[in-house]
Amino acid sequence: MRVLVTGGAGFIGSHLVQRLLAEGNEVIVLDNFSSGLRDNLKGLPVELIEADVSAPFDIACDQIYHLACPASPVFYQRNGVGTLLTAFNGTYQALLNAERYKSRILVASTSEVYGDPAVSPQPETYFGNVNTWGPRACYDEGKRAAEALCYEFQTQGRADVRVARIFNTYGPGMRLDDGRVMTEFIAAALAGRPLRLDAAGEQTRSFCFIDDMVEGLMALMSFDGNPGPVNLGSADEVKLSQLAELVVAMAGSPSPIMQAPRRLDDPMQRKPDTVLATAVLGWRPQIKLAVGLEMLIRSIRKISTQ
Numbered sequence: 001m002r003v004l005v006t007g008g009a010g011f012i013g014s015h016l017v018q019r020l021l022a023e024g025n026e027v028i029v030l031d032n033f034s035s036g037l038r039d040n041l042k043g044l045p046v047e048l049i050e051a052d053v054s055a056p057f058d059i060a061c062d063q064i065y066h067l068a069c070p071a072s073p074v075f076y077q078r079n080g081v082g083t084l085l086t087a088f089n090g091t092y093q094a095l096l097n098a099e100r101y102k103s104r105i106l107v108a109s110t111s112e113v114y115g116d117p118a119v120s121p122q123p124e125t126y127f128g129n130v131n132t133w134g135p136r137a138c139y140d141e142g143k144r145a146a147e148a149l150c151y152e153f154q155t156q157g158r159a160d161v162r163v164a165r166i167f168n169t170y171g172p173g174m175r176l177d178d179g180r181v182m183t184e185f186i187a188a189a190l191a192g193r194p195l196r197l198d199a200a201g202e203q204t205r206s207f208c209f210i211d212d213m214v215e216g217l218m219a220l221m222s223f224d225g226n227p228g229p230v231n232l233g234s235a236d237e238v239k240l241s242q243l244a245e246l247v248v249a250m251a252g253s254p255s256p257i258m259q260a261p262r263r264l265d266d267p268m269q270r271k272p273d274t275v276l277a278t279a280v281l282g283w284r285p286q287i288k289l290a291v292g293l294e295m296l297i298r299s300i301r302k303i304s305t306q
Helices: 011-022 080-101 137-155 181-191 210-222 240-251 275-281 289-304
Strands: 002-006 026-031 047-050 063-066 104-110 160-166 195-198 204-206 230-232 237-239 257-260
Touching: 002 011, 002 080, 011 026, 011 210, 063 080, 063 210, 080 104, 080 137, 080 160, 104 137, 104 210, 137 160, 160 210, 181 195, 181 240, 181 289, 195 240, 204 240, 210 230, 210 275, 230 275, 237 240, 240 257, 240 289
Parallel strands: 002 026, 002 063, 026 047, 063 104, 104 160, 160 230, 195 257
Antiparallel strands: 204 237
16 A cells, blocks of 8 residues: 655654555655654655645545654653644644545544543543643643544544554654653663652553554554544553663663652653453554563664764
């Protein structure tokens, strides 16, 4: 098939592009490289369109994976207005393109739609606990609005939509400067710097390895039906204090672990209810945290020595 991947130069996008190519698909990548990296596409036989997804585009295709949007707090807080516009207008343009070519479209949403959740694990039926004017609102509310837009298109029969609520994902190829906790901890440990623990590391996260996430996205795209939004992520919950200790041990690092205050609106719990993904897609993550963490540490160590 001819498959369009918006944000295909990003971490998840580039892994997805490689998998789509390996299965014999023709792949078009639309990216403005605001957070994606050109090196992620180096040597890949893709058709590259360098453009802003928020502007109108016309690209013939059979499927669209719409991933384009800054996803780390470091990047999306730099330009909150731009993040909101990308989340909403970018999704609008992708949906219009899907309508034009009758393409099935998968839109990447996020666990951030649940905000700082009052229930755990978070099922798709939970409406969330989101601060509409806090420092994370540009991303959280942008994605919530994008979901609403998707289902308006679907209700009107204008697009065949899939929405993936993506939880914390990690693996080789992550940027080391985007402030994500996994890479922050590993880079600090390898350099012998202190690992910063906000809120005494009592926050929990559920980390899904990139290969498992790509499998989940492709399974959701292939599903014939309307399951509504689907959580994709690992159900194995870990405290960030435990993650810090694990990283230090696996890296063989002398780094100390320092305490810091909780950041505003930083969610204290992140654990997906994955019953729906297992039931309708037959999908569940396979790669355990220790195994994936070893691969990521090895990858970052190699980068650090180059």
